[in-house]
Amino acid sequence: MSRALLTKVDDALTMVQNQGMAQTPRERARLQTMDEILLIGRRHLAVHGAAGLSLRAVARDLGVVSSAVYRYVKSRDELLTLLLVDAYNSLGDAVDAAVDKVPEADYSGRFRALGRAVRTWALAEQARYGLLFGSPVPGYDAPADQTTGPGTRVIAKLVGILEGAYTAGIRAGGPPAGPAEEHAGTEAESVPGHLLAADFEAIRSEWGITADDNALARGVLAWAAIFGAVSFEVFGQYGKSTFHDPAALFDVQLDVLARMAGIAGLV
Amino acid sequence: MSRALLTKVDDALTMVQNQGMAQTPRERARLQTMDEILLIGRRHLAVHGAAGLSLRAVARDLGVVSSAVYRYVKSRDELLTLLLVDAYNSLGDAVDAAVDKVPEADYSGRFRALGRAVRTWALAEQARYGLLFGSPVPGYDAPADQTTGPGTRVIAKLVGILEGAYTAGIRAGGPPAGPAEEHAGTEAESVPGHLLAADFEAIRSEWGITADDNALARGVLAWAAIFGAVSFEVFGQYGKSTFHDPAALFDVQLDVLARMAGIAGLV
DNA sequence: AATTTTAGAGAGCACCGCTCTCTAATTCAC
DNA sequence: GTGAATTAGAGAGCGGTGCTCTCTAAAATT
Numbered sequence: 170m171s172r173a174l175l176t177k178v179d180d181a182l183t184m185v186q187n188q189g190m191a192q193t194p195r196e197r198a199r200l201q202t203m204d205e206i207l208l209i210g211r212r213h214l215a216v217h218g219a220a221g222l223s224l225r226a227v228a229r230d231l232g233v234v235s236s237a238v239y240r241y242v243k244s245r246d247e248l249l250t251l252l253l254v255d256a257y258n259s260l261g262d263a264v265d266a267a268v269d270k271v272p273e274a275d276y277s278g279r280f281r282a283l284g285r286a287v288r289t290w291a292l293a294e295q296a297r298y299g300l301l302f303g304s305p306v307p308g309y310d311a312p313a314d315q316t317t318g319p320g321t322r323v324i325a326k327l328v329g330i331l332e333g334a335y336t337a338g339i340r341a342g343g344p345p346a347g348p349a350e351e352h353a354g355t356e357a358e359s360v361p362g363h364l365l366a367a368d369f370e371a372i373r374s375e376w377g378i379t380a381d382d383n384a385l386a387r388g389v390l391a392w393a394a395i396f397g398a399v400s401f402e403v404f405g406q407y408g409k410s411t412f413h414d415p416a417a418l419f420d421v422q423l424d425v426l427a428r429m430a431g432i433a434g435l436v
Numbered sequence: 437m438s439r440a441l442l443t444k445v446d447d448a449l450t451m452v453q454n455q456g457m458a459q460t461p462r463e464r465a466r467l468q469t470m471d472e473i474l475l476i477g478r479r480h481l482a483v484h485g486a487a488g489l490s491l492r493a494v495a496r497d498l499g500v501v502s503s504a505v506y507r508y509v510k511s512r513d514e515l516l517t518l519l520l521v522d523a524y525n526s527l528g529d530a531v532d533a534a535v536d537k538v539p540e541a542d543y544s545g546r547f548r549a550l551g552r553a554v555r556t557w558a559l560a561e562q563a564r565y566g567l568l569f570g571s572p573v574p575g576y577d578a579p580a581d582q583t584t585g586p587g588t589r590v591i592a593k594l595v596g597i598l599e600g601a602y603t604a605g606i607r608a609g610g611p612p613a614g615p616a617e618e619h620a621g622t623e624a625e626s627v628p629g630h631l632l633a634a635d636f637e638a639i640r641s642e643w644g645i646t647a648d649d650n651a652l653a654r655g656v657l658a659w660a661a662i663f664g665a666v667s668f669e670v671f672g673q674y675g676k677s678t679f680h681d682p683a684a685l686f687d688v689q690l691d692v693l694a695r696m697a698g699i700a701g702l703v
Numbered sequence: 704a705a706t707t708t709t710a711g712a713g714a715g716c717a718c719c720g721c722t723c724t725c726t727a728a729t730t731c732a733c
Numbered sequence: 734g735t736g737a738a739t740t741a742g743a744g745a746g747c748g749g750t751g752c753t754c755t756c757t758a759a760a761a762t763t
Contacts, residue, residue, distance in 0.1 A: 195729070195740075202741095218574025220487035225719065236722080237742045245720065296574075303571025305671055307485025307563075317675070364681035365688070372678070390665065390689045394657065396673075397664015404572055406663075408584070411639070414631035421632070422657045429696050462709080462760070469710095492750065503753080504711045512751065 179211070179259050203241055205231060210252050211297075219300045222249065246309050249300075253311055254319050256297040261322030263290045268326055276334035276432040283327060284395050284423045288416075291399045298403055302396055324392060328376055331388040334432035335380040341387050341431025384431055391430040398422050442560045443482065446526050447475050470508055472498060477519050478564075486567045489516065513576050516567075520578055521586050523564040528589030530557045535593055543601035543699040550594060551662050551690045555683075558666045565670055569663055591659055595643055598655040601699035602647040608654050608698025651698055658697040665689050 209230045213222055224245050228235040242248045267286035271278040291298040300306075301320075311320075369382045380388070401407055402415050412418050427433050476497045480489055491512050495502040509515045534553035538545040558565040567573075568587075578587075636649045647655065668674055669682050679685050694700050 193730075198741090219571065221574045223719065224721085233741090234743050235720085236744075239721075240741060296571075299571030302667070302671065302673065304486065304563075304566030304569075307488040313676075362681055362684040365679070365684045368679050368681070368685075386685070386688045387692055389685070390661065390692055393664040393668045393689070394661035395664070397662070397667065398657065398660040400569070400664065400667060401660045404569065406569065409580075412632070412635050414629055414635070417629040417632045418635075418653070418656070421653045422660070425654055425657055425696065429692065460761075465710090490750065491752085500710090501712050502751085503713075506752075507710060 179255070199241075202231070206238060206241055206248070207251060207255065210248050211255065214252055214300065215294070215296045218296050219249065219303075219306050222252075224248065249306065249309060250311060250315060252297070253300060254315055256294070256301055257316065257319035257322065259294070259297070260287070260290050260301065261319060261326075263287075264323050264326055268330070273333065274337070276330055276337070276339065277427040279330045280327075280391075280427050280430070280432050281420070281423045283323070283330065284419070284426070287323065287395060288399050288402070288419055291403050295403050298399075302400060303404070325376075327388065327392055328378065331384065331391075331430065331432060332376075332378040332380055335378075335384050339431060339433070341384060341429065387430045391426045394422070394426055442526070442530075442557070443478060446478070446522070466508075469498070473505060473508055473515070474518060474522065477515050478522065481519055481567065482561070482563045485563050486516065486570075486573050489519075491515065516573065516576060517579060517582060519564070520567060521582055523561070523568055524583065524586035524589065526561070526564070527554070527557050527568065528586060528593075530554075531590050531593055535597070540600065541604070543597055543604070543606065544694040546597045547594075547658075547694050547697070547699050548687070548690045550590070550597065551686070551693070554590065554662060555666050555669070555686055558670050562670050565666075569667060570671070592643075594655065594659055595645065598651065598658075598697065598699060599643075599645040599647055602645075602651050606698055606700070608651060608696065654697045658693045661689075661693055 206227060209227050210222065213226060213230075217223075217226075222245065224238055224242070225235045227248070228238045231238065242251070264283055264286045267282045268279045271282045273279070291302075366382060369385045372385060373379065398419060402419070407415070473494060476494050477489065480493060480497075484490075484493075489512065491505055491509070492502040494515070495505045498505065509518070531550055531553045534549045535546050538549045540546070558569075633649060636652045639652060640646065665686060669686070674682070
């Protein structure tokens with residue numbers, strides 16, 4: 170899916186979404202203007218990046234004087250928050266759709282689908298991806314009450330996959346299962362540190378899951394690694410001509426990660 | 437090491453660096469002003485972030501009218517490039533120092549030292565880290581001729597560690613060494629795809645190394661995973677109160693990565 | 704000593720976020 | 734239907750930004 174196509178899908182979704190309940194003509198007009206602002210904002214974000222998002226430019230595109238947009242949006246930061254939530258949901262939708270196409274018992278398949286969906290979305294929506302996972306916009310911190318929900322959709326999906334594999338009895342490789350000569354002795358593979366163990370316990374109770382510390386640690390690492398690899402590609406850390414088939418590289422990385430995280434059940 | 441301390445070390449280094457060859461008094465003054473601009477820029481970067489870096493503010497701090505700084509720096513982007521190179525070298529110095537403290541044959545120890553050094557530097561220099569590994573500043577792309585050198589110091593160090601472990605005969609876990617029942621059959625563990633194989637071959641010849649495709653793929657993944665984990669922590673993706681001892685979490689992740697990348701020789 | 708180079712000042716241009724006031728249109732209450 | 738209240742938008746203005754241009758004064762060169 171191309172960048173343009175993905176954005177168009179989002180636009181259509183936004184339109185349909187907000188057009189539902191329309192009472193008075195004024196409210197209808199307001200919602201429509203609101204949608205248009207979001208749409209223009211999305212376009213500006215894609216072209217000029219988060220730091221280059223300008224309310225004045227949005228106003229120009231809207232065909233309105235700059236102060237008028239403040240009737241709809243309190244500040245530039247509020248527009249940024251709207252676009253942030255919007256982007257999180259767009260990514261979440263893409264990931265959900267991709268993962269749900271794979272049978273529930275095919276954990277590694279679902280894991281790979283998740284990873285590929287993240288990468289595809291990120292490459293198609295580089296500026297939005299940068300807004301979500303890049304350097305934080307200086308002087309702006311997202312209001313947690315609005316962003317944590319949409320912002321945790323991907324990790325929630327990943328947790329579901331990991332927990333599914335865990336309860337199915339699939340375990341990560343590593344020292345217990347790996348070559349013995351490299352890990353003789355008293356090494357404690359189970360996660361060390363009281364604080365960390367407590368944190369994992371809190372995660373288990375919060376998410377209602379049973380995966381042990383080792384599985385959780387590897388899951389968190391897989392999560393971070395996926396976004397690390399995607400960020401490297403999107404943000405250009407690999408250099409211009411190092412990898413000519415980054416999709417293939419990413420697939421290999423997903424394979425390794427699936428085994429590392431202990432979800433290589435069905436292959 | 438605290439943030440302030442690290443920056444102070446950098447400042448001192450810059451001073452010493454550029455103070456060396458001083459011919460005429462005018463040149464001496466010019467170098468000194470240049471240093472001061474870099475120093476102020478670094479401070480502004482730390483406080484206001486890359487997008488908030490303002491030449492006018494630098495001029496104010498320098499005690500000079502805004503147009504005057506253009507005698508020293510062609511544009512805001514050029515100052516950004518200077519700070520970019522500066523930051524890459526600061527990170528490179530930190531990593532080199534940390535890794536070189538560990539015996540050359542202790543590959544996993546050196547790997548862990550590299551990871552910890554990256555994380556420590558990133559946490560101490562969040563804005564500079566964001567400049568290097570966050571979303572690209574919109575409308576600015578770094579001139580490759582100035583930045584690729586300093587920008588590849590960390591991966592160069594990592595390549596050295598990986599190749600050392602490889603030539604020492606240490607191999608990654610995974611299907612050949614891992615549990616057999618999960619990977620029966622005809623799976624090709626060696627990296628698939630002609631393009632990817634060619635890229636790895638190019639990497640071998642460019643870096644003068646011998647590690648096979650599997651080792652290279654895992655090395656690249658380890659590289660991306662380290663920065664993914666650090667970015668998650670620095671950019672706040674984990675949330676505020678999920679992990680109370682992130683250093684311990686990161687150490688566990690480094691352990692897993694070291695085994696994944698096949699450098700768990702001496703433990 | 705005369706000339707050239709250079710650092711800095713200052714004004715100005717177009718942009719930015721945001722606030723304030725004013726006008727005109729729409730909606731609501733009666 | 735008419736008067737009151739609400740609302741959308743216009744416009745001016747504040748202080749900030751990057752950057753260019755011209756001018757002055759000091760320093761270095763000849």
